[in-house]
Amino acid sequence: MEKTLDEMYPREIVEALDKYIIGQKEAKKMIAIAIRNRSRRKLLENGIGDEIVPKNIMMIGPTGVGKTEIARRIAKLANAPFLKVEATKYTEVGYVGRDVESMVKDLMGASIQLVQSEYSAKKEKEIERIVNERLLDLIIPSLENTVEITTTDVSVRDKFRELLVQKKLEDREVVMKVAPSSRVEIGVMGNGNGMDEIQEAMKNLGSIFQQPRKRKLSVKRAREILMEEEFDKSIDKDKVIEEAKKRTEEMGIIFIDEIDKIAGGSNPSSRGEVSREGVQRDILPIVEGTKVSTKWGVIDTTNILFIAAGAFSLSKPSDLIPELQGRFPIRVELSDLTADDFYRILTEPNNAITKQYEALIGTEGVKLDFTESGVRRIAELAYEVNQNTDNIGARRLYTIMERLLEEVSFEADQIVGKTIPISEEYVNERLENVVSHQDLSRYIL
Numbered sequence: 001m002e003k004t005l006d007e008m009y010p011r012e013i014v015e016a017l018d019k020y021i022i023g024q025k026e027a028k029k030m031i032a033i034a035i036r037n038r039s040r041r042k043l044l045e046n047g048i049g050d051e052i053v054p055k056n057i058m059m060i061g062p063t064g065v066g067k068t069e070i071a072r073r074i075a076k077l078a079n080a081p082f083l084k085v086e087a088t089k090y091t092e093v094g095y096v097g098r099d100v101e102s103m104v105k106d107l108m109g110a111s112i113q114l115v116q117s118e119y120s121a122k123k124e125k126e127i128e129r130i131v132n133e134r135l136l137d138l139i140i141p142s143l144e145n146t147v148e149i150t151t152t153d154v155s156v157r158d159k160f161r162e163l164l165v166q167k168k169l170e171d172r173e174v175v176m177k178v179a180p181s182s183r184v185e186i187g188v189m190g191n192g193n194g195m196d197e198i199q200e201a202m203k204n205l206g207s208i209f210q211q212p213r214k215r216k217l218s219v220k221r222a223r224e225i226l227m228e229e230e231f232d233k234s235i236d237k238d239k240v241i242e243e244a245k246k247r248t249e250e251m252g253i254i255f256i257d258e259i260d261k262i263a264g265g266s267n268p269s270s271r272g273e274v275s276r277e278g279v280q281r282d283i284l285p286i287v288e289g290t291k292v293s294t295k296w297g298v299i300d301t302t303n304i305l306f307i308a309a310g311a312f313s314l315s316k317p318s319d320l321i322p323e324l325q326g327r328f329p330i331r332v333e334l335s336d337l338t339a340d341d342f343y344r345i346l347t348e349p350n351n352a353i354t355k356q357y358e359a360l361i362g363t364e365g366v367k368l369d370f371t372e373s374g375v376r377r378i379a380e381l382a383y384e385v386n387q388n389t390d391n392i393g394a395r396r397l398y399t400i401m402e403r404l405l406e407e408v409s410f411e412a413d414q415i416v417g418k419t420i421p422i423s424e425e426y427v428n429e430r431l432e433n434v435v436s437h438q439d440l441s442r443y444i445l
């Protein structure tokens with residue numbers, strides 16, 4: 001079994017991130033330490049443990065160097081509830097100050113989902129078994145008129161059970177009583193936004209008066225509904241909420257992206273926009289530690305870890321209100337990416353771009369063969385374009401690759417079965433001209 005985030009040592013967290021993010025050692029290290037410190041804190045006896053609050057982190061670095069990507073990858077590692085929000089969301093029209101608290105509600109929602117899915121993974125086998133029996137109860141009586149069998153026959157049931165397990169009856173139709181939208185109680189919906197919650201409540205109210213109706217369904221769909229039903233039956237909702245709340249408060253991580261976009265300027269920058277400074281002030285107490293009431297109970301934010309990130313190209317961290325700056329004591333800078341980094345980004349990560357294209361074009365029966373020198377050349381050209389026009393970091397690789405493979409993508413059906421070597425010449429032929437003309441690359445790449 002893989003280790004969960006709270007069991008991992010900093011070194012292991014960094015290693016896990018290394019599989020997807022090239023370079024940025026410092027940032028990975030600081031985040032790994034911050035995450036580990038919270039598991040350490042949990043081991044302390046009451047008293048000193050209560051005094052230790054997480055040290056929030058601010059990641060600063062140019063666009064396209066991996067800030068958001070780091071967050072995305074942590075989210076995938078985490079058995080800790082994790083939420084990523086864009087700070088700019090709270091300056092949009094229609095949001096009012098109080099709504100910043102919705103990030104805590106959303107985090108709790110994520111936590112519930114996490115605990116629930118862990119739970120259902122544990123119970124899956126058992127629930128599947130129960131559901132199969134219920135499906136058999138639906139299928140077998142329907143056979144009575146069509147086939148010459150007695151449906152109490154054990155061997156018939158066994159035979160159908162086998163077919164069911166092998167998913168060979170998926171399209172068969174069964175008639176089943178379906179309760180109108182059964183799943184309501186601790187659903188993760190209706191986070192934050194007051195109107196949503198009201199609508200949700202109205203809907204639930206409505207469903208009380210609706211009777212279950214008989215419907216004709218495929219076995220596949222019936223299974224989905226029954227799985228949900230059985231799952232709801234087996235789950236102890238209070239326990240889930242309790243566990244989810246504990247994890248939110250002790251292990252929760254909120255990643256506030258684009259924090260630079262709410263820096264500077266106390267005046268709303270466009271009509272109707274909520275003032276940026278206002279948003280900063282609203283965020284303050286949450287980062288500081290406050291109690292937010294949600295429909296699942298009151299959540300204490302004191303030990304939630306906050307990671308903020310921003311490019312700060314037009315503003316500086318010191319443009320944030322001082323109180324907020326102080327709440328993010330750990331600063332890490334992410335460095336610009338070099339041509340060598342680009343080469344590694346193109347080839348190393350498990351989801352590397354070259355691998356993606358190979359797979360994509362491969363579906364058409366055309367094999368792309370990226371040679372080393374070819375990929376090096378792509379990396380160099382990407383770096384060059386970044387230097388000569390705007391530096392958009394690794395995102396440049398995407399525009400370059402699109403352009404480079406445009407022809408193959410378009411003509412794939414004409415060259416089925418062929419192998420296309422992506423050599424240095426191939427790259428030069430298609431890109432060199434564009435790259436050397438600044439004006440051209442501004443538009444095309």
Ligand SMILES: Nc1ncnc2c1ncn2[C@@H]1O[C@H](COP(=O)(O)OP(=O)(O)OP(=O)(O)O)[C@@H](O)[C@H]1O
Pocket residue numbers: 020021022023024061062063064065066067068069070310311345349393394395
């Ligand atoms: N160090 C890296 N290693 C691997 N891939 C990277 C790296 N940096 C960026 N990328 C790739 O580039 C894309 C953009 O990166 P990301 O979204 O992390 O940028 P960012 O730093 O958040 O920029 P912005 O300030 O514009 O939000 C990602 O999809 C990712 O695949």
Ligand SMILES: [Mg+2]
Pocket residue numbers: 067068069257258
């Ligand atoms: Mg980003």
